[in-house]
Amino acid sequence: xIQRPLPYLLNQTSTACAVVALACxxxxxxxxVQESPAQPQVDQKVDLDASVESARVAARSTxxxxxSGVDSWFGSKPFSEGGQVSDGELNVKFYSxxxxxxxxxVTFNARYxxxxxxxxxxxxxxxxxxxxxxxxxxxxxxDKQRLLQPDSTLANSFFAGLGLGVGDSFxxxxxxxxxxxxxxxxxxxxxxxxxxxxxxxxxxxxxxxQADRVGSxxxxxxxxxxxxxxxxxxxxxxxxxxxxxxxxxxxxxGAFKSMGQQRLLSLEILASAKHNSGLPLTxxxxxxxxxxxxxxxxxxGEIVFGHxxxxxxxxxxxxxxxxxxxxLKMRF
Numbered sequence: 001x002i003q004r005p006l007p008y009l010l011n012q013t014s015t016a017c018a019v020v021a022l023a024c025x026x027x028x029x030x031x032x033v034q035e036s037p038a039q040p041q042v043d044q045k046v047d048l049d050a051s052v053e054s055a056r057v058a059a060r061s062t063x064x065x066x067x068s069g070v071d072s073w074f075g076s077k078p079f080s081e082g083g084q085v086s087d088g089e090l091n092v093k094f095y096s097x098x099x100x101x102x103x104x105x106v107t108f109n110a111r112y113x114x115x116x117x118x119x120x121x122x123x124x125x126x127x128x129x130x131x132x133x134x135x136x137x138x139x140x141x142x143d144k145q146r147l148l149q150p151d152s153t154l155a156n157s158f159f160a161g162l163g164l165g166v167g168d169s170f171x172x173x174x175x176x177x178x179x180x181x182x183x184x185x186x187x188x189x190x191x192x193x194x195x196x197x198x199x200x201x202x203x204x205x206x207x208x209x210q211a212d213r214v215g216s217x218x219x220x221x222x223x224x225x226x227x228x229x230x231x232x233x234x235x236x237x238x239x240x241x242x243x244x245x246x247x248x249x250x251x252x253x254g255a256f257k258s259m260g261q262q263r264l265l266s267l268e269i270l271a272s273a274k275h276n277s278g279l280p281l282t283x284x285x286x287x288x289x290x291x292x293x294x295x296x297x298x299x300x301g302e303i304v305f306g307h308x309x310x311x312x313x314x315x316x317x318x319x320x321x322x323x324x325x326x327x328l329k330m331r332f
Contacts, residue, residue, distance in 0.1 A: 052298045052330075062331040063088055067112040070123055075116030082115035093327035095304075110332075124175070125160040183209040197225040215241035229258040246275040261290040262300070270308075283310045291329075300329040 031182040059171050068079035088110040096102045109126035161175015161183075174184045185207035192200045217239045224232045239249040254268030271284040285308030294301040304325035312318050 049296055049298065052295055056298065056332045058090060058220075058328055059090060059330070060085065063110050063112070063332065066125075067114065067123065070112070071114040072115065073116075077115045079115060082113070084113040086113070087111045087112060088332040090330045090332070091327060093325060094331075095323065095325040097323040098321050114175070121162065121164045123160070123162055124173070126270075181210060183207060199223045211243060213242035213251050215239065215243075221304050231256045246277070249273045261293065261294075262289075262297065265290050279311050281311055283308060285309060294328070298330070300331075302327050302329065 013213045033075045042133060063085045064079075064083075067085055071077075071079050071083060080329060084201060088108075090108040091106070093105050093107075094102065095105075102215045107126065110124070112123040112125075114121065114123055115297075137153075159175055159177035161173050163171050163173040165171040169190050170186070170188050172184075172186045174182070176182055184204055188202075188204045190202050194200060199222070201221040201223075203221075205219075207215050207217070209215070217237060219235070219237045221236075222234045233252070235252040235254075237250050238247055249272065251271045252268050254266055258264055268287045268289070269284070270287055272282050273280065274282050285306055287304060287306040288301065289304050291300055293299070293303035302325075304323075306323040306325075308321050308323065310319065310321065
């Protein structure tokens with residue numbers, strides 16, 4: 001097994017930060033209306049901020065045009081009369097682990113409300129992992145799996161579909177993902193507030209895909225608010241499919257501290273297990289996450305450090321691994 005020292009990972013992360021920043025900053029060339037000669041540094045900073053804002057506006061405008069066009073298929077009511085684009089988000093991320101090659105990912109998600117459909121119907125589209133879209137696996141476990149096993153099957157793919165909400169707790173979805181592969185899912189979500197500071201949430205998703213056939217994903221979350229700026233959360237998810245009847249369990253126990261001004265620090269203990277694997281835990285580890293606004297709140301920058309202990313039935317194959325990640329997030 002090739003082990004790379006921690007300084008190598010930090011150097012990789014610094015390089016990735018530059019790459020990620022350059023990718024976002026280069027949007028200027030695609031959205032700028034005209035070029036200007038070299039200007040003083042202050043003017044360049046202003047121009048950079050304007051470019052990022054233009055990219056955000058352009059992304060939202062594109063999403064609105066897409067939603068308006070799809071909405072026109074179902075009737076003549078103008079999109080401006082009740083149409084909405086929400087939860088628009090673009091993420092560019094980098095992950096690296098000592099004994100694995102670097103892993104880059106680009107994901108985006110958006111949700112659309114179309115006035116020509118029923119009031120509870122919506123269209124969704126984006127790019128994300130198979131598990132994140134079909135089985136509703138929480139993002140923390142997708143990130144953890146990338147840090148632990150960057151070469152796993154968490155490949156990103158495009159998805160789009162139509163959803164219909166029934167009441168406040170249930171919605172049904174049908175859509176396509178990654179090469180027009182059809183999938184359908186029904187989701188039930190319910191939240192209970194046990195006390196003023198304690199909240200329990202249940203999410204049950206039943207899905208159907210060609211590869212998995214019928215599958216189920218259950219997520220249970222308990223959250224306690226210690227103070228206005230400190231929250232503790234215990235999150236558990238269990239997934240099983242007809243294609244793989246061995247249930248997979250993931251758990252996260254963490255604390256989340258708000259530092260104000262959209263700055264957030266979290267520390268989580270992560271663990272995974274699989275039925276009939278012969279191991280009580282297949283892997284476990286610690287993960288620290290920090291995020292804060294950059295470029296005058298137009299982007300959210302984040303950095304992740306992890307230390308994991310992957311398990312094996314062969315004692316000699318057990319090892320530890322440091323991992324790092326960084327990324328930029330743009331909401332539109």
